Amino acid sequence: MSDDHDHHDGNDEHELRVSKIRDGTVIDHVRGGQALNVLAILGIDGSDGEEVSVGMNVPSDRLARKDIVKVEGRELSQDEVDVLSLIAPDATINIVRDFDVVEKHRVERPDVVDGVLSCPNAGCITTSGEPVTSRFAVLEDGVRCGYCGTIVREEIASLIDT
Amino acid sequence: MICRVPGLHLVATGSPRGDWLAGSNGEIQGARHSLHERMRHDHLITSKQFSRADIETILDYAAEIGDDPSAVADRHAGTLLGLLFFEPSTRTKMSFETAMKRLGGDVVDMGSIESSSVKKGETLADTVRVIEGYADALVLRHPKEGSATMASEFVDVPLVNAGDGAGQHPTQTMLDLYTIRENAGLDDLTIGIMGDLKYGRTVHSLAYALTNFDAHQHFISPESLQLPREVVYDLHQQDAPGIREHDSLEEILPSLDVLYVTRIQRERFPDENEYQKVAGEYQIDADTLEAASDDLTIMHPLPRVDEIAPEIDETEHAAYFEQAHNGVPVRMALLDLLLSDDKAIGGEGDE
Numbered sequence: 001m002s003d004d005h006d007h008h009d010g011n012d013e014h015e016l017r018v019s020k021i022r023d024g025t026v027i028d029h030v031r032g033g034q035a036l037n038v039l040a041i042l043g044i045d046g047s048d049g050e051e052v053s054v055g056m057n058v059p060s061d062r063l064a065r066k067d068i069v070k071v072e073g074r075e076l077s078q079d080e081v082d083v084l085s086l087i088a089p090d091a092t093i094n095i096v097r098d099f100d101v102v103e104k105h106r107v108e109r110p111d112v113v114d115g116v117l118s119c120p121n122a123g124c125i126t127t128s129g130e131p132v133t134s135r136f137a138v139l140e141d142g143v144r145c146g147y148c149g150t151i152v153r154e155e156i157a158s159l160i161d162t
Numbered sequence: 163m164i165c166r167v168p169g170l171h172l173v174a175t176g177s178p179r180g181d182w183l184a185g186s187n188g189e190i191q192g193a194r195h196s197l198h199e200r201m202r203h204d205h206l207i208t209s210k211q212f213s214r215a216d217i218e219t220i221l222d223y224a225a226e227i228g229d230d231p232s233a234v235a236d237r238h239a240g241t242l243l244g245l246l247f248f249e250p251s252t253r254t255k256m257s258f259e260t261a262m263k264r265l266g267g268d269v270v271d272m273g274s275i276e277s278s279s280v281k282k283g284e285t286l287a288d289t290v291r292v293i294e295g296y297a298d299a300l301v302l303r304h305p306k307e308g309s310a311t312m313a314s315e316f317v318d319v320p321l322v323n324a325g326d327g328a329g330q331h332p333t334q335t336m337l338d339l340y341t342i343r344e345n346a347g348l349d350d351l352t353i354g355i356m357g358d359l360k361y362g363r364t365v366h367s368l369a370y371a372l373t374n375f376d377a378h379q380h381f382i383s384p385e386s387l388q389l390p391r392e393v394v395y396d397l398h399q400q401d402a403p404g405i406r407e408h409d410s411l412e413e414i415l416p417s418l419d420v421l422y423v424t425r426i427q428r429e430r431f432p433d434e435n436e437y438q439k440v441a442g443e444y445q446i447d448a449d450t451l452e453a454a455s456d457d458l459t460i461m462h463p464l465p466r467v468d469e470i471a472p473e474i475d476e477t478e479h480a481a482y483f484e485q486a487h488n489g490v491p492v493r494m495a496l497l498d499l500l501l502s503d504d505k506a507i508g509g510e511g512d513e
């Protein structure tokens with residue numbers, strides 16, 4: 001593994017926008033504008049004192065504009081990040097230790113997402129004050145409520161339970 | 163409870179939601195397992211649980227019970243069925259009650275929601291956990307989609323979905339299939355399903371089950387009440403051979419073996435005029451049927467309002483009262499299978 005987590009786009013100028021982290025996770029190649037949704041999905045809102053830096057709409061070779069999220073002091077597991085594939089399918093995950101990227105992987109679409117999303121169907125039992133966690137099946141081109149069967153293909157980010 | 167029932171697998175439980183999820187991928191896990199495996203079937207939530215073989219097994223058993231109900235009259239003496247109807251449905255409730263009593267058991271009824279603790283804001287999850295302590299199985303009718311799936315996750319006794327919002331109504335589907343089989347046969351079937359296809363849970367349940375039989379299905383409705391895209395998606399996932407949507411009955415009526423009519427409800431329309439105009443186009447009378455085959459079977463989940471003119475009742479076409487009566491032997495068969503842990507259907511072993 002190399003230490004290139006800030007060099008995907010080759011250009012030191014961009015490094016300045018988002019500082020390096022010592023230990024933690026860098027989520028790169030997030031679709032432009034989705035960084036805050038990434039944090040929402042991961043349940044990171046800074047209230048636990050985590051050091052989080054966010055770069056938004058940074059020029060990128062692979063994506064016209066990308067977002068970058070860096071979380072200091074926390075290594076995200078594959079399960080935790082896979083759910084990001086719903087809104088950031090191109091994201092790459094870099095695990096950083098002592099300023100080096102020690103692991104690098106892509107997000108993979110999970111079969112099922114528990115919690116995280118809430119069903120948009122007002123007639124669904126999961127939105128009726130019952131003690132139940134939402135559950136969505138991940139389809140090729142969308143997600144489907146495991147209770148009422150509602151399929152959502154667009155604007156999945158709008159379902160994120162905040 | 164482990165049920166050893168050659169020929170039937172209702173659902174591999176603990177995880178009916180798993181079935182939902184699997185079903186959404188077009189794979190009904192569990193239901194496709196070998197019929198002859200020893201299987202566990204705790205809950206009856208959706209018609210997606212049934213394979214063709216499951217359906218045939220259930221219908222055969224229902225027919226056997228219909229022929230000689232006395233043979234099972236004491237099978238479930240002392241068994242109590244809990245009825246939880248969060249929406250009024252006298253007919254469905256009575257059908258379950260009759261079925262349970264004809265199996266030798268009895269019912270305990272939550273009563274109307276007006277008088278229950280639900281009024282006081284109790285969650286469904288709490289209600290079912292309380293009532294399961296009183297009964298050996300539960301029947302749930304609830305206005306929210308997915309309510310039966312959720313409720314089943316909170317109880318250890320078998321739970322039967324008797325309608326969850328616009329979702330599913332699998333026992334109705336079984337009696338519909340039974341009626342179709344008796345009148346028109348399930349092979350090489352061409353069926354028209356007409357009316358409120360958007361909110362009609364009996365339609366959603368039935369359409370899915372019919373994919374097991376490669377039936378040609380025509381859906382006839384006003385544009386605003388077409389099948390939900392989720393249901394269409396499921397039908398396509400099942401490789402249903404002929405799924406067509408129409409806004410008028412006329413063009414396809416002559417080709418139909420069965421016409422399944424559902425009620426278009428007033429409250430689906432913004433005003434009375436609009437309702438009258440639209441609903442009028444989906445009503446049938448003797449004139450309508452002049453273009454139909456002599457063998458056309460007409461069904462309706464009832465209650466009807468004016469979708470089917472009374473003059474049709476006395477014709478050979480009318481099967482809707484028979485359909486309602488079939489609810490009893492079919493529910494007897496389903497309840498017996500859910501409540502038994504050693505029932506070999508029809509006495510046959512593995513074959």
Ligand SMILES: [Zn+2]
Binds near residue numbers: 119121124145
């Ligand atoms: Zn839902």
